[in-house]
Amino acid sequence: MNRRVYLDHNASTPVHPEVLQAMLPYFSERFGNPSSVHGFGREARDGMETAREQIADFLKVSKDEIVFTSGGTESDNLGIKGLAAARGSGHIITSQIEHHAVLRTVQTLEEQGFTATYLPVDGDGMVNPDDVKKALRADTILVSLMGANSEVGTLQPIREIGRITREAAVPLHVDGVQTVGKVPIDMGAFGIDLLSFSGHKIYGPKGVAGLYIRKGTKMASIQHGGEHERRRRAGTENVAGIVGLGKAVEIRGRDMAVEGARLTALRDRLWEGVRAGVAEVRLNGHPTERLPGTCNVCFHDIESESIVLGLDLKGIGVSAGSACTSGNVEPSYVLEAKGLPLDWAMGSVRCSLGRGTTAEDIEYVIESVVPLVAKLKTLSPVAGAAPAVS
Ligand SMILES: Cc1ncc(COP(=O)(O)O)c(C=O)c1O
Known part of the structure; x- marks a missing residue:
């Protein structure tokens, strides 16, 4: 039996045992609807409000500024579309390497008449704060940038960017799905007005997330229905999930520094x-300003899919930077934006480590990947065939 090594924590993480324990009663005895006035409803609501407090304490913000959603994707949509709808028209600044939850949301707004600037990044995947400054216009209504890139792990200079947006009185949305709970975020000093975060990236459950909305930020609802979440997001809340998200965030507050x-x-x-x-x-991403657990590398003239499949045969789970769409392998848009040549970008592999990763796991991965790459090299240039792994 092969060893099993999971190095895809930026895709998703296992639920922390303490999180699971906290959630379980909310599937059974504390099942009430948190909007109900009776004791059953109050029990559910109490669990949800405890989670809101845990998150507010971690971020050092007010609990009224936290809205629960169904995932990081919804948080990004709510933050961007909600703000845009409240303004009606205007210009949005984002970057070329955002997650699709942001990129496609901004593109959709462009189809509706908003305008957008997609900032480039440097060779380390970093946005230049001066570019943000230069892109600002009189009609700019929002700057939306990710705190950390999911593929290469580069941390954006949010503090500097926040200084610029604050000076210009333009709201700043940070997609913190890969950032919150992994590296410190100082909400006050960073000048963040909207912050997306998600449970399943930090040992919480999938399908539950949150959006921090700074008090006073003008937002419209994008989902219509009941009066939930102070009318900012209609729909009966995922109470058990929210309880798990709160616990997961609390645990990150306790463990983040040592584990980082x-x-x-x-x-x-x-x-x-x-x-x-x-x-x-080659190493992708910033050499130091990078998520603690992210190691994205590219191998010259080898297809990343071959490495991913070869490592899978060894029980190792990593992800490919390139994507296969209708039979054609395409390089990652993040690596393209970084200016990586195609013969390198095709061979990128992301290893994202997590709380279960051990030193022995890492040695096993090194021992597995080195001969695999040597073998694939013999099939090069750009080996498309399935690897022969012993
Ligand atoms: C930076 C970033 N934003 C948004 C998302 C979407 O989050 P979710 O999977 O919770 O919808 C992800 C997920 O990978 C992400 O990495």
């Missing part, structure tokens, strides 16, 4: 091990 240092060391060891064993390999 441990993951950074493991991530760096992984890169060193791979670099020592493979001649043509």
Whole structure:
């Protein structure tokens, strides 16, 4: 039996045992509708409000500024479309490397008459704050940028960007789905007006997330129905999920610093091990300003799918930077925006480490990937065939 090593924590994480324990009663005895006035409803509401407090405490914001949603995607949609709908028209600044939850939302708004600027990034995947400043216009209604990139892990200079948006009195939305609970965020100092975060990236359940909305930010609802979430997001709340999200955030507050240092060391060891064993390999993302657990590398003239499949045969779960659409393998738009040549971008592999990752796991991955790449190299240029892995 192969060892099993999960290195895809930026895609999703296992629910923390303490999170699961906190959630369980809300599927059974505390099942009430949190909008109901009776005791059953109050019990559910209490659980939900405790979660709101846990998140508000972690972010050091007021609990009234937290709205629960069905996922990071909805949080991004609510933040961007909700603000745009309240303004009616105007210009939005974002970047070329945002998650599709932001990119496609902004593109949809463009179809409705809004205008947009998609900022470039440098070779490390970083937005230049000066570019934000230059892109601002009299009719700019929003700047939306991610705190950390899911593919390469680069952390954006949100503090500097927040200073610029605040000076210009333009709201700043941060897609913090990969950031919240992984690296510190100082909401006050960063000048963030809207912040998206999601449960399943931080050992909470899937399909539950939140949006921080700074008090006074003019927003319209994008989903219509009941009076839930102070009329900011209609629909009966996912109480058990929200309880889990609150607990997950609370645990991150407790464990984030120590675990971040441990993951950074493991991530760096992984890169060193791979670099020592493979001649043509590059690290993607910023060398230091990067998520603790993210190590995205590209191998020259090898298709990333072949590496992902080869490692899968070894029980290792990583993700490919390239995507296969209708038979054609396409490089990641994030790597393209970074200016990576195609013969490198096609061979990118993302390893994202998490709380269960051990030093032994990392050694096993290094021992597996080095001979696999050597074998695939013999099939190069751009090996499309399935790898022969022993
Ligand atoms: C940066 C970023 N934003 C948004 C999302 C979407 O979040 P969810 O999966 O909770 O809808 C993701 C998910 O990968 C992400 O990485």
